[in-house]
Amino acid sequence: MKPRLLRLQKSSKESACGIGVELGTAGPGFTSTSPEEDIFMVCMSSGEPAYICLPIVSLSPHTDILNFCANNYLGLSSHPQVVEAGIEALKKYGAGLSSVRFICDIHKDLEQKLSQIYEREDCILYASCFDANAGPFEVLLGPDDAVLSDELNHASIIDGIRLCRAKRFRYKYMDLNDLETQLKESQSSRLRLVVTDGVFSMDGDMAPLKRICDLAEEYGAMVFIDECHATGFMGPRGTDELLGVMDRVHIVKSTLGKALGGAAGGYTVGPKPLVDLLRQRSHPYLFSNSLPPPVVGCATWAVELLASNEIAQFRNKMTEAGFTISGSDHPICPVMLGDARLASLMADDMLKLGVYVIGFSYPVISAAHTDQDIDRAVDVFIQTGRKHGVLS
Numbered sequence: 001m002k003p004r005l006l007r008l009q010k011s012s013k014e015s016a017c018g019i020g021v022e023l024g025t026a027g028p029g030f031t032s033t034s035p036e037e038d039i040f041m042v043c044m045s046s047g048e049p050a051y052i053c054l055p056i057v058s059l060s061p062h063t064d065i066l067n068f069c070a071n072n073y074l075g076l077s078s079h080p081q082v083v084e085a086g087i088e089a090l091k092k093y094g095a096g097l098s099s100v101r102f103i104c105d106i107h108k109d110l111e112q113k114l115s116q117i118y119e120r121e122d123c124i125l126y127a128s129c130f131d132a133n134a135g136p137f138e139v140l141l142g143p144d145d146a147v148l149s150d151e152l153n154h155a156s157i158i159d160g161i162r163l164c165r166a167k168r169f170r171y172k173y174m175d176l177n178d179l180e181t182q183l184k185e186s187q188s189s190r191l192r193l194v195v196t197d198g199v200f201s202m203d204g205d206m207a208p209l210k211r212i213c214d215l216a217e218e219y220g221a222m223v224f225i226d227e228c229h230a231t232g233f234m235g236p237r238g239t240d241e242l243l244g245v246m247d248r249v250h251i252v253k254s255t256l257g258k259a260l261g262g263a264a265g266g267y268t269v270g271p272k273p274l275v276d277l278l279r280q281r282s283h284p285y286l287f288s289n290s291l292p293p294p295v296v297g298c299a300t301w302a303v304e305l306l307a308s309n310e311i312a313q314f315r316n317k318m319t320e321a322g323f324t325i326s327g328s329d330h331p332i333c334p335v336m337l338g339d340a341r342l343a344s345l346m347a348d349d350m351l352k353l354g355v356y357v358i359g360f361s362y363p364v365i366s367a368a369h370t371d372q373d374i375d376r377a378v379d380v381f382i383q384t385g386r387k388h389g390v391l392s
């Protein structure tokens with residue numbers, strides 16, 4: 001069933017977006033419209049947008065804007081059944097459990113579902129994937145161990161690695177030669193963990209997981225992937241499925257805050273002894289409030305959904321129109337303009353025409369976008385591309 005598109009009215013925008021910015025204040029990290037218009041977006045953190053989970057936001061009661069920036073990959077954040085599941089859980093269990101994981105039944109059910117989907121032994125839920133990434137390194141790795149991490153891995157991985165005492169090796173972006181060099185250099189370590197985003201959040205590039213697994217096996221290392229930008233629609237379970245290495249990746253991390261309902265929450269799936277250890281020792285799990293029931297309710301329903309073909313439609317139409325779209329098959333569609341100022345000018349013009357993209361980030365296609373939405377976005381790209389000389 002296609003998700004219902006929720007059109008926000010002025011009075012409801014702040015609660016629905018979860019972010020309030022005073023009218024007219026566009027300070028560092030914030031974007032707002034002029035005081036005459038409604039606020040529509042957005043908080044930035046460490047170079048990445050904090051995403052609105054709705055496909056359409058309203059700038060004023062009369063103007064609908066198509067949102068091509070959110071990571072609402074399956075369009076589930078406003079899906080009626082996801083919303084209903086959240087309401088039911090809210091009524092049944094209340095707003096929250098006011099505790100860490102002492103009352104666990106609804107969490108356990110979701111954990112079990114996720115481990116089944118990933119065909120892994122066990123799963124542990126966190127309040128966010130940022131927390132899930134903060135948890136494992138210090139638990140798993142000591143001073144005799146080594147972690148080999150792609151230089152463009154997500155900030156949460158970088159911070160998580162900072163917390164552990166293992167030796168750190170940073171290899172160049174998706175560079176297998178460099179990874180091999182560092183695997184050789186770290187040969188004397190007791191345990192080695194290769195860490196990569198499955199899909200990199202800024203460019204939509206897919207990590208060469210098959211070759212990474214080959215190298216890891218050759219040098220006796222384990223593999224950890226962050227699947228926040230892949231879960232549910234690449235493979236469709238993830239890049240490891242898409243690239244045929246599900247049984248060769250040891251630890252998978254992902255979020256419930258993007259494709260799987262778009263609210264919040266993160267998790268680790270992997271071998272049971274690892275998950276047991278995390279339950280005993282992982283600080284973000286032990287010392288932070290558990291995921292609120294409505295969020296668990298929404299995510300529990302959302303985990304069963306399938307991928308869509310909107311991505312190919314957007315990529316094909318944009319390429320046919322003459323744009324260069326980097327990467328392949330991913331909802332993050334880098335429209336390569338090669339000029340930051342131009343990108344920003346085009347984004348401003350596109351907003352006036354009712355399509356919201358950000359100049360320094362890439363459009364993200366969602367299953368909540370209808371064929372007409374995609375056509376409209378491509379038309380607006382073409383119109384503004386011509387105006388700015390990107391297209392002839």
Ligand SMILES: Cc1ncc(COP(=O)(O)O)c(C=O)c1O
Nearest residue numbers: 128129130154201228255257266
């Ligand atoms: C690759 C990657 N890992 C982890 C996270 C953190 O996820 P969460 O929002 O659930 O904390 C993000 C979110 O932007 C991400 O893009």
